[in-house]
Structures are given as C-alpha cells and as structure tokens.
Amino acid sequence: xxxxxxxxxxxxxxxxxxxxxxxxKHQSALRGFLMRMTRGNAALADDLAQETFLEAFRKIGQxxxxxxxxxxxxxxYSRYLMEARKKKLEPLDDEAESGVADDRTxxxxxxxxxxxxxxxxxxMLHPAQRAALTLCFALGMTNEEAAAAMNVPLGxxxxxxxxxxxxxxxxxxxxxxxxxx
Amino acid sequence: MIDDLNTLxxxxxxxxxxxxxxxxxxxxxxxxxxxxxxxxxxVLGLTALxxxxxxxxxxxxxxxxxxxxxxxxxxxLYIAAAAIALxxxxxxxxxxx
Numbered sequence: 001x002x003x004x005x006x007x008x009x010x011x012x013x014x015x016x017x018x019x020x021x022x023x024x025k026h027q028s029a030l031r032g033f034l035m036r037m038t039r040g041n042a043a044l045a046d047d048l049a050q051e052t053f054l055e056a057f058r059k060i061g062q063x064x065x066x067x068x069x070x071x072x073x074x075x076x077y078s079r080y081l082m083e084a085r086k087k088k089l090e091p092l093d094d095e096a097e098s099g100v101a102d103d104r105t106x107x108x109x110x111x112x113x114x115x116x117x118x119x120x121x122x123x124m125l126h127p128a129q130r131a132a133l134t135l136c137f138a139l140g141m142t143n144e145e146a147a148a149a150m151n152v153p154l155g156x157x158x159x160x161x162x163x164x165x166x167x168x169x170x171x172x173x174x175x176x177x178x179x180x181x
Numbered sequence: 182m183i184d185d186l187n188t189l190x191x192x193x194x195x196x197x198x199x200x201x202x203x204x205x206x207x208x209x210x211x212x213x214x215x216x217x218x219x220x221x222x223x224v225l226g227l228t229a230l231x232x233x234x235x236x237x238x239x240x241x242x243x244x245x246x247x248x249x250x251x252x253x254x255x256x257x258l259y260i261a262a263a264a265i266a267l268x269x270x271x272x273x274x275x276x277x278x
Contacts, residue, residue: 016210023203031202032194046202053206054213118189137190168186 004068012060019060023053026069029139030076036134037080038089039123048083052076066148070141073149077131090127121171129164132157
C-alpha cells in the first residue's frame, strides 16, 4: 500500500488532515488531466477538480481497490462527462469528433511548441480518446487502470487509444506540411 | 514518427502550482461538513418536536423524580463520587511528578 492509499484510509477514518495531504499531493495531476479534457479551459478545469475532491471526500469510505489517483480520475472524468452533456461543451457520441483544424498552429520542432501542437491536436480528438491517451501516456496508468478510471471495458479503452493515436499521427504532420508549403 | 509521438504523449503533464487551490477545497469541505451537521441536527430536532405530543413525558418525569430524590439521599453515592475525585487527583499528581 503506498502513501496515498494509507492517507485515504486515515481520511476514511475521519482525518481531515490526511485528506488535505491527498489534495495537495494530487491537485496538479488532476487539474492537468481536467485541463486537457476541457481543452485548456483552466477555470472550468479547476471547478471540476474542486467538485471531484468534494465528491471524493464524501465517498472516501467507498474507496477500495486500485490506486487513489485512479479513483480520483474516475470521479473527475465522470464529472467532466456530466458537465459536457449539461453545457454541450462538445459532442460525446461515439462517432463525433471535432475535425476543425486550427490554421494558426505553428510548425517548429522545438519541444515547447511541439507540446502546443499536441494540445491543439488533442483538442480535436473525441473526449474518450483524449482521456484514454492522457491516462495511459502522460499519467502513466496501465490499460486496466485507465479502463477502470473511464468505466469502460479494456477492449474499448484500447480502441480509444489506437484510434486517438491514429488521428494524432494524421493531424501532427499535416500541420507541418501545411506550414512548409 | 510513431516514436516521436510516444515521447510527446508520454511527457508528464505540466506541473500546476497550488496557489491556494488545496486550501479552497478544504474550506469547501469544512463548509459542507457544517451544513451536513446542521441538517442532521435540524432533522433530529424537528423529529423530536413532532414526537413530543405522542411521548409520555409527564408520566416519565413523575416516575423519575422519586428515583432521583431517593438516589440523592444515598450516602454511598457521595462516597463513590469522592473516591473518583481522589483517584483522579492522585493520578494527576503522579503524572506531574
């Protein structure tokens, strides 16, 4: 059992200090994940992160197997989906993807700008593909952990990852070609 | 290209400074806890008030008063109270020394 899981047990036993330590430890990664899900909307991402921690505190007694951060992401992702449905932030049905390319995207090999390219390309993916790629790559979860966090079967998760990667491969060089010509 | 993409995707998300975020979350949690406690006490109070007319309060008090008066007149009760007080005092003295 790692530090977070021990703190979660203490929080479940009524320790607010333990929960505060968990918030401090995971706030950056959770806000980063939600920031990517909301396509860079920092205010909305922070609101969702706050709601996620509040819900986690209420349900801390239900935290069982798996990692605490995975459990937190599951709550955060479901909060994001509710918000996206309610405010119609972007289409969530299986086939819909926002395919509007951004012509202002720069095409330079510099790593900082490559990150900006990636964020813009990520914003064009279906939310499930965006979540799957972020959880599996940037946040280093196993496929099983990511599938649990997204509440989807393992096969569906793998399909989101593969389709998301294919779309990114298509999107990233197309920007460079566009800029070069 | 695929290797580049894996590297790019695998880069950790940028660190986000706390800037009071954790404190804000904990304040909201404390407020929610207070609200929940007030709601619970409110419901309990209202339930007790609603139940008052149906409870045999007068009969219960009538039955309790002679028992309490009887107890107050028992010297054993005072001896026991004094013994507890002396034990606590002795315990505190021992702890301080």
